[in-house]
Amino acid sequence: MHHPTHNPWKITGEKAVYDNPWISLTEYQVINPAGNPGIYGKVHFKNLAIGVLPLDEELNTYLVGQYRFTIDQYSWEMPEGGGPHEHEPLDSAKRELLEETGLKAKYWTELQRIHLSNSVSDEFGIVYLARGLEQFEPEPEETEQLIVHKVPFKQVYRMVCNGEITDSLTVAAVLRVQLLILENRLP
Incomplete structure (x- = not known):
């Protein structure tokens, strides 16, 4: 256009x-x-917003719950965080996934690039799909008090549709993966 x-x-x-x-x-x-x-x-x-939607062979994903200071409420999200502009975004995604969930993935697919609030900020995000998961120990940052739940992807999709998940990176990733599933194009 x-x-x-x-x-x-x-x-x-x-x-x-x-x-x-x-x-x-x-x-x-x-x-x-x-x-x-x-x-x-x-x-x-000063950083990229990085999000990772981990998806196992049985189509379960992992949600991270934490109290978000800025919105003064609890939020369920995919693993996400900041990545320095000078670093490779995929390396930041791998670090965030390991830090928050203890997971490592063999296969990575970039799902989406997204401006998060372009009327007042230049925040730019990149969202990845992580497959071929293997469990290790999480390494959360000191500012993070996290709860991690393994949840069927279908349930997470319903949570997005019902407005229970409002984090923009997570919403974008879940809707994109749902389309890939419906189109039989899931990596």
Whole structure:
């Protein structure tokens, strides 16, 4: 599909508002597409968002549960985390899977590339399918208090459809894998 490449936004100034090792926040003074002055805030993410949907031979997957500070509620998700931009994303995916579940996979397929909240941030995610699973010891980070459950994929798909799973990376991965199953194209 053809789309315009011209950027209708004009930046007239910028101010760094906040910065830490994971994100920065910049406020821009802009001329908007209608030609009027305004402001726009952008959250810059210093890492890629990485997600892994592990799927065993019996079509079970592994959900990771944790309390998410930002949304002030418990969340069930696939194994996921951040990967430095300068590292190979697949290496980050392998690390996250091992850290959170203790699993290693023989076969990896990139499922999806996704912008997670493109109205306010540049956060970009890559989601993988992991097959040929082998169990080792998990190595969670100190900030993670995780519960891991092995769950039939069909149940996880229903959880997504019922709104019980709302994490965007997990939703995208589960819907993509469901399509692959329906199309008989599951790697």
